[in-house]
Amino acid sequence: MSTALTPMATAPDPVTSWYEASARTRIRLLLDPGSFVELIGPEKREISPHLKVFDLPEQFDDGIVVGCGSLDGSKVLIAAQEGRFMGGAFGEVHGAKLTGLLRAARDIGSMPVLILFDTGGVRLQEANAGELAIAEIMRAVIEARSAGAKVIGLIGGRAGCYGGGGLIAGCCSGLIVSEQGRIAVSGPEVIETNRGVEEFDSRDRALVWRTMGGKHRRLMGAAEVFVDDTGQAFRDAALMLLGQVGGFELRTLTNEQARLEARLRDFGGCADAVDIWMAEGIADAASIPALPADQFIALADRAGRISHDAR
Amino acid sequence: MTLDEILTSLFPDGHDVRNDGGVVFGSGSLRFGGRALVVGVADRIPLGVDDAVRLSAQILQSIVSGSGPILVVVDSDSQRMSKRDELLGLNEFLAHLGKCLIYADRHGRPTIGLLYGHSAAGAFLATALATRVLVGLPGATPAVMDLPSMSKVTKLSVEVLEEKAKSTPVFAPGLENLAQTGAVHVIWDAEVPLVDQLETLLATLPDSDDRRDLLGKQRGGRGRAHEIAERVRSLALQSR
Amino acid sequence: MEDLSLHHLAPQPAKGAQKMAIVGVVASGNLEVLVERVLSDLECLIEIRTAAEGFGEVWNAVVADFVERYSPGGLKFSINDGGARPDTVSLRLAQAVRLMEGEQ
Numbered sequence: 001m002s003t004a005l006t007p008m009a010t011a012p013d014p015v016t017s018w019y020e021a022s023a024r025t026r027i028r029l030l031l032d033p034g035s036f037v038e039l040i041g042p043e044k045r046e047i048s049p050h051l052k053v054f055d056l057p058e059q060f061d062d063g064i065v066v067g068c069g070s071l072d073g074s075k076v077l078i079a080a081q082e083g084r085f086m087g088g089a090f091g092e093v094h095g096a097k098l099t100g101l102l103r104a105a106r107d108i109g110s111m112p113v114l115i116l117f118d119t120g121g122v123r124l125q126e127a128n129a130g131e132l133a134i135a136e137i138m139r140a141v142i143e144a145r146s147a148g149a150k151v152i153g154l155i156g157g158r159a160g161c162y163g164g165g166g167l168i169a170g171c172c173s174g175l176i177v178s179e180q181g182r183i184a185v186s187g188p189e190v191i192e193t194n195r196g197v198e199e200f201d202s203r204d205r206a207l208v209w210r211t212m213g214g215k216h217r218r219l220m221g222a223a224e225v226f227v228d229d230t231g232q233a234f235r236d237a238a239l240m241l242l243g244q245v246g247g248f249e250l251r252t253l254t255n256e257q258a259r260l261e262a263r264l265r266d267f268g269g270c271a272d273a274v275d276i277w278m279a280e281g282i283a284d285a286a287s288i289p290a291l292p293a294d295q296f297i298a299l300a301d302r303a304g305r306i307s308h309d310a311r
Numbered sequence: 312m313t314l315d316e317i318l319t320s321l322f323p324d325g326h327d328v329r330n331d332g333g334v335v336f337g338s339g340s341l342r343f344g345g346r347a348l349v350v351g352v353a354d355r356i357p358l359g360v361d362d363a364v365r366l367s368a369q370i371l372q373s374i375v376s377g378s379g380p381i382l383v384v385v386d387s388d389s390q391r392m393s394k395r396d397e398l399l400g401l402n403e404f405l406a407h408l409g410k411c412l413i414y415a416d417r418h419g420r421p422t423i424g425l426l427y428g429h430s431a432a433g434a435f436l437a438t439a440l441a442t443r444v445l446v447g448l449p450g451a452t453p454a455v456m457d458l459p460s461m462s463k464v465t466k467l468s469v470e471v472l473e474e475k476a477k478s479t480p481v482f483a484p485g486l487e488n489l490a491q492t493g494a495v496h497v498i499w500d501a502e503v504p505l506v507d508q509l510e511t512l513l514a515t516l517p518d519s520d521d522r523r524d525l526l527g528k529q530r531g532g533r534g535r536a537h538e539i540a541e542r543v544r545s546l547a548l549q550s551r
Numbered sequence: 552m553e554d555l556s557l558h559h560l561a562p563q564p565a566k567g568a569q570k571m572a573i574v575g576v577v578a579s580g581n582l583e584v585l586v587e588r589v590l591s592d593l594e595c596l597i598e599i600r601t602a603a604e605g606f607g608e609v610w611n612a613v614v615a616d617f618v619e620r621y622s623p624g625g626l627k628f629s630i631n632d633g634g635a636r637p638d639t640v641s642l643r644l645a646q647a648v649r650l651m652e653g654e655q
Contacts, residue, residue, distance in 0.1 A: 005568060005569055005570070005653075006569075007570070007571065008571045008572065008573060009569050009571065009572040009573075009650040009651070010572065010573055010574065010650070011574045011646050011650060022576060024573075037550055039542075039543050039546045039547060039550070040539065040542060040543055040546070042573050042583075042585050043571055043585060043587060045629075046535070046539060049534065049535060050479065050481050050482070052552060053475050053478065053479060054465070054467075054475070055552055055602055056602065057552070057577050057600065057601065057602050057631050057632060057633050058577070058600070058631055059576070059577040059583055059631055060573070060583065060585055060629070060631065066543060067547075067550075068547060068550050068551070075551065077547060082576060084576045084578040084581070085576055085577050085578060092481070092533055092535050092536050093535050093536070093539055095536070096524065096535065096536040096537075096538075096539035096540040096543070097539060097540075097543050099524070099536070099540040099543075100539060100540035100541060100542065100543025100544040100545075100547070101543055101544070101547055103540065103544045104543065104544045104545075104547035104548050104551075105547075107544070107548060108547075108548065108551055111551065122432075122455055122456075124455075124456060124461050124464055124465060124482065125465070125481075125482055126481050126482055127455035127456055127461070127481070127482040127483075128455055128480065128481055128482060128483075128488055128489060128492045128494065128532075129481050129482075129492055129527075129532075129533050129536065130455070131432075131435065131436065131440070131455040131494075132440070132492055132493060132494050132523060132524075132527070132533070132536075133536065134436060135436055135440035135441065135494070135523075136521055136523060136524060136536075136540075138406070138409055138410075138413070138436070138441065139413055139441075139521050140521070142410060142413045142414065142417075143417075143521075146417065163432070163433070164432075164433070164436055166401075166402030166405075166406075166433075167402055167405050167406045167409065167433060167436050167437065168406075169402060169406070170402045170403045170405065170406025170407065170410075171406050171409070171410060183400075183402055184397045184401070184402060185390050185396075185397065185401045185402050185405065185432075185433045186390060186392040186396075186397060186401075186433075190392055191392050191393065191394060191397065194392040194393070195392065195393055195394065199393070199394050200393075200394045211394060211397055211398050212397055216398075217400070220400060222400045222402075222403055250371075250374065250375075250414065250418075253371060253407070253410060253411055253414055254371055256407050256410075257364070257367055257368060257371055257407070257411075260360075260364050260367075260400075260403065260404055260407060261364055261368075263399060263400070264360060264361065264364060264399065267399060268360075268361075268399065270398070271395075272398070273398060276398070
């Protein structure tokens, strides 16, 4: 381990599991060593002004780490949500840090943005500010992409990528997801409350993962790349995807419209993910959930369903 | 006001807007010439994959083939909360709808949201909050999450939440709170013809830069967002 | 919420030259510790913000113990506590001071 002084030292986690890692550790696993410069870090103490009313503790970085660094020698902007603080939810300050980062990407034009999602959506105690932040972030992602910046989402943390986070993810140039990752708008409990346990048993983990989890999202084309739960895998995938994703123009949207319409036509009548996988021609669809990462990746690449000119 | 009353008041010279099972589509004559596209969600329907993809199709069509503003009328529930919608990737459908609106707004078809009923959560993000300017009509009831649901999650009673909501506009539902935080640009007067208020709005429409955080700061509803975003943007530019 | 501010004099200044460090996360049963080398050589300050009220004596004991063991002179510790147990607090403080001393 290097003994060089870093502006802000952090405890190196002994784990390399993306799922287990903190936001700062994920950034360290992803970027070139020593390249990360944090902006508005915890020493600035820009905490949420809204949690005191609810007798809730604050975190000095309000649950998101933003800054710049390099990935294989090229400069990138990066944001990582801390999923263990308030479920990684978007609050006023948390959201504004990401909004500002994306606006910088828009102004620079050529620097990609990596968003390490780990969020349950809007922070209820600041619901209006959180929801607005998400709306502003969606707009800022589109503005950045329109200016030529690629925006890549990485999803594999404890909180998944839910609620408004799922909508932001849908605005990205491309997404990388691990087995642990989940992407959805409504959470399992909310669906169960709304529609009953017969339709969706939120405690049925296999069902949750079939419906919203990384493997299903990859097979559907909702995420471009599936990776193993390691920093190295996410890093390699980010480098690869940055070289593959397209720009953002009208044609991108019309392609996306066609892609989504086709999905409804092909799978709109399917009752479960296994039915979708079977309809996609995957042999032994029921074995997908148990497939180890490397075999799954090979199978997914054979099955196709990625179009880099949509989104 | 009902949707019909709103449309009549907006377009005294006539419109062909239809409500097809809660999906609204059509156009109306503008007083000074040209037409406005009208799309939206009515009857408080939840917004799911099927309706979202219909709406985005209309908007994309209009970018290719028309000009003039796009009015996005909104009286929706939240996103549709079902297994099927999530299975099929609702987040992509809602994001796509938002993207189409944002793209249209930046390419010659300014988008004006007109919130006249309810809206919540994901549906709110994909429609009303994806417009350049959001107008509220008195009586509209936007909510990120309703208080009873918030109560279940936070384990605080609705009465306690209502009490806390007196001291801050930052979490409770309502048009006033959303105006104060910068989401709602203006609340129209139900006693004044909407065509007049629309004309005024179009004549004074801001450009397509997103200044909702500045608005929230000026109105006292969001004191930190604008400054934090600007600081990060500026610092990131310096570090490039 | 309760705010505590504990001042101590340490026998020695903390080793190393690291200026700032951060450990932990504000989650249930956990805490974050931000530490900055900003005080005079033998001064030590621990500021705590916690939702668990009335545990002042426990914090006093844990911190006094920590100062005696690690002699973190010159360091200011700022804590956001999510309801951590005393042994977790001790662990985080120790992790924090080790980072400041340059040990990994």
